[in-house]
Amino acid sequence: MNTNLVEPTVHPLTIQATDRAAGVLIGAACGDALGVPYEFVRPRLADHQRPAMVGGGLGPYKPGEYSDDTQMHVCIAAVASSGADLTSVRALDHIARNFHGWRDGGASDIGNQTRNVLSAAKVRKTGTPSQAMAAEADAYTARTRFSAGNGSLMRTSIIALAYLDDVEGMVRAATAISSLTHSDPQCVEACILWCSGIRTAVLEGTFDGVRQGIALLPENRRANWEDKLDEAEANDPHHWGRNGYVVTALQAAWSAITRTAIPELAPEHGSFPAQHFQLAIEAAVRAGDDTDTVAAIAGALLGARWGVSAIPLAWQQAVNGWPNMSGPDLVRLAVLTARKGSDDGDGWPSAARVKIPGYAGKAFTVAHPEDPGVILGNLPMTEYTGTPPIDAVVSLCRVGQDPIFTHVDAEHVRVWLVDKEGANTNLHYALDQAARQVLRLRREGKRVFLHCVAGRSRTPAVAATYSTILGTDPHTALTDVWTALGEHWTLPVNQQLQDAVYELAGQPPYRPTRQSRLRSFFSKRG
Template identity: 40%
Template sequence: MVQHDRSAGVLLGMACGDALGAGFAYAGPLPPTAPVGMRGGGGANWARGEWTDYTALAIPVARAAADGLDLRDESTLDLIAAEWVDWANTAPYAGHQLDAALSGPDPTAAAVRSAARERHDSVGRSAGNGCLIRTAPVALAFLHDPGALAAAARGLSELTHCETDAGDACVLWGLAIRHTILTGELDLRVGLGTLSPGRRQLWSARIDHAELRQPRDFTRNGWVVQALQGAWSAIVHTRDVSDTEEDAGQYRLGVEAAVRGGGNTDAVAGIAGALLAARWGLAAVPSEWRRLVQGWPGLRGADLVRLSVLAAHSQDTNEAGERESFRLHAVK
């Protein structure tokens, strides 16, 4: 089934984009013909094929979704927050906002949310791109309930990033992934109707701007708005204009274009990678990247595919046994 193939590739496509960009972070922009490959390095000296904190923070969300938990429930957010705090104890630096939110002694959602708000109030902003990639599993968990998807994506964002821009970006990206899986159409505007009229107009203009510019033009892509704009620009400017149903390397072209844009290349390529995999499916992710990709907490590409499948079927009661077996396998 085409939709099954698309949903199965989302987390893998995201992680491969993230890992590809890791070795090029802050080294661009690069010329359009510059070769891009898995090379490791970057600010945290990532291993070749290793995903960064962006994908790592998505893993607890995906696990919760795969276990059939409601991502809107505070009890579920408590479990996710506890795993994030555990990750943060040994993780490389992940940005001021995340470090502030996850460094406290109380690993509950309420405590994380409170610490994030305190940091936001002290500096006046909290719309870094660290909130966005981790919401990809939300799209999988609520494929058939866009309203619940939007609520869960915003709630998950607000655990650590208080600005409206952050929540809006997560809602728009999550609904775009859902729409692409279900229809095969790439459309970042599909979620605009969920925003208030003023926010809808603002984001419509931002998407228009992304389509008129190149990824390298979004030099502030540590900001969630420009990270999403850069990713969408990369997709739009490499999209197959023939509208064929065959993958002509569109996934690879898109994520490589995102990396060549420079700046937060791991984030931008990961954002683009999830959407492109939702369009072109699992097989579109290059086999070399699928073999190499790996990261916290000791997972590999095949584990991400399995998580995607389980998250996308998280409301099916006959998946309960398989969800439990993944949990046991993943924590060994």
């Protein structure tokens, strides 16, 4: 897929908004992969049953593999991530050609309406590829009563990321791209509503944009959608027995999101607001029928609201699909789209290796004080050209697209954790997830390299949290980790990270005075 369509320009995003933008495409893919095994299965999952990414389904699919919902999403994202104006004929033609290429060489499953439109467009070739496709979509809509399938809603969310600063452009793009295969007004309206929801969730961190999007619709259609959203909020996701229809698919997804309670923040009890992402997607799967599509639709909005930092690391590790994509690839496409096709000053998210800042210091490693099978270190250590004695890496910072070590096939867990106070909207959850991934890897017998940029803030916080899971009190855990780091640890600490270690262990944060902290710092050096 050619993504070099225009000269990119940088779109400024806050750290939190970037986290949320990064969650859109991978959020959709996680919902898709979670729903795959249960698509059209009777009876639907009961309320007490939890879905899992076990694969199978109509593909059959590998565990964690997503279906046509995300495959078509990727076709659009390949163009959107270049910074292209998605309403231009050139960009629409690229998307249309990507759809054809997917259908001919990658589609593991394809909806009836999409198959009919793509097949007819390829044969008749009326005008440019996108014009031919849109003409066949119009013809399909004109000749059948059942032209309002959910096939464009499932792939629409990436469009919102391309127009975070342009609502009118977003409406035009959502309309044009839906109309390539689904030109029924109901499909177009549903895409506009969901894109509005995605845009507001990324920029503001709320679900308010779906309701606000009604104002973007024709005036005579607004009351109808108000009623449909009211109905969704009043009924469980499985209320609509058939959700292949675009309206009921949206209602089922919206019901799953709005009727799933957001957990309170009680880290000592393993309760985090970010868990709403997982709980609501599971509710979407339990809607039954077209489970992968409903969960993909819900997953995109949930990812936009809560961020990639709220997505279970196990799901991020598992998700995969055409064309040879994994979780980091989906994050890259989403972030590039939100940034108008441009990387940041360190080359992220596209660079094979991000730039290593000077403050990272020289490469170092030290053994975890309670578990020598966990090695603590910094980003410069990843430039080691030998064969390190490790089997897995847990990265707490951005590292680039290439394998983390060139001479070893190590499992790589990437954690969204920012070393800046106030920048982590899901701090406790992310810290807990990271530490539990270390625990999981060690239980599998793997030697783990745990690192951030300098190895002085995020790394000790996760290492200490891991110690508390093993049974050590947080003060001892932090002290032992800092002692192990020795000369590699320097003041100041990230206070919020340190506090979170205590709070996860159910203890009040320890707040020494600066003088006592300095005494402790120097006493450890003897």
